[in-house]
Amino acid sequence: MKEPVHKPKYPYAWGVVMAAIAGLYFYLTTTGNKFPEPGPNLEYDITALLAVDQVDTRFAETGEITPAVEMPRALKTDASGNIYIGGKDAIAVYDASGKEIERIPVDGAVTCLDFTPDGRLLAGLDDRVALIGTDRKIEAVWGDFTARSLITAIAAGEDEIFLADAASRCVLRIDYNGTVLNRIGETDEARDVPGLEVPSPYFDLAFDSDGHLWVVNPGKLGLERYRSNGDIVTSWYRADVTRLDSFSGCCNPVQIAFNSEGRLVTGEKGPVRVKIFEVTSGEFEELVVGSSAFQLPQGIGDLAVDPDDRILVLDPKKNSVRIFEANETKMAAKPNTQ
């Protein structure tokens, strides 16, 4: 009698299962993906936030200067178009083409620069200010303005100098003897002064083309205009991380300057963006350069505009001063402010 033959129902099933187990073992032991990756709730995706500035701009990067000073932190241009870069123990001076023409030694780290109306140079040195004559000799060094100062910006007038003091969170108005005349920007409900919010060592101020003093209120993400006596004249704030016509981050804009037409040029840290605004209304006009041109993590050291309206940006990550120029033949793209 012939015995029945028991044929397996799925003769290759065991082989497939064993091959799958071997493949899984190989995958887990060679790729390192033994555990699931963090899910979307545990990720901080900034793609959409950075994409806010992905618009056409009529500005292009046309030049670059590598500073010959250590730890460059201050940038300024004079009426001739020369470029002053302040850093540790020195200020390097370049002509408009980027050729170094002078080196001014100073005692300390330069945090900010400005020129007096008669052409002398003022250099902020953390908690002091040095007045440097046209012969490059130190004429005076002023300090002890407050118990704790960090001078981050200077704006010099005929008889008075305004210092942005990030540590004291106010603007100090001093005379040309270094005496503090009054403090500006401290909360004063009687005068409707809301108070400057300065959460980080980024605090800037500048005169506009009419000689009005504009002070950044970085914690409120806007600007305020003050009189010398501390009265606030006007203010505007733009805080929205999702809009190009507003400022992102916790404290912006970190740098401001004015071009020859009196338009406000702002520089933001975090995602670096350089923009142009109409200063009185705070209306956004156009983007100069967006975050895609800078390496992460992004920051901005200082900002200046030369007499030809070239916009100079001190890029600390790249250790260079980057120069942006408008292409006049190219119309400014309508900004995506939605």
Added chain:
Amino acid sequence: MSERKKIDRRDFMRFTGAAAFTGATWMAVGEKAEAKYWQLDPAKCTQCGQCTTHCVLNPSAVKCLNQFDICGYCDLCFGYLQPGSRDLDSGAENQLCPTAAIERKYIEAPYYEYKIHEDKCIGCAKCVKACLIFGNGSFYLQIRQDICINCNECSIAKSCPSDCFSEVPQSQPYMFLTGDTYLAHPPALS
């Protein structure tokens, strides 16, 4: 007058053996043999989030710290708030942290203190990345040595894409973020 004792061969061997034993013991328990702890370098961390999922502990032994001398005490804190939050308050819908491990405490107008509750923190680094991009970068990750069981081979270190884990001596178990180190070596981003 006492007679000077001569060192014989046996005493010399005993002395030499004792000295060798003492030296070997010092080598074994001395500085070179100091216990090591795993720690991550905040300057190399890219906030990939894998500290949450790759630690053998659940929740992870990696916790967020806030370096208060770098913190801006911002009202608009991106480490605490969801980007684009309409209200700057502690409403659950506004908080960035998936486990609500950050406490926002009013200090004085308009400044707030942000304290991490480490029992809730899972080391996802969302706040670290947000603060680094938009703020002062005061949040950073560290392995809490009182929680870490100090595996022979740290499973997070094995998978860390930025190679920021290393073994540190027991006497210096943390790599604190300071203003100077931050300026010299700003933390990386993924």
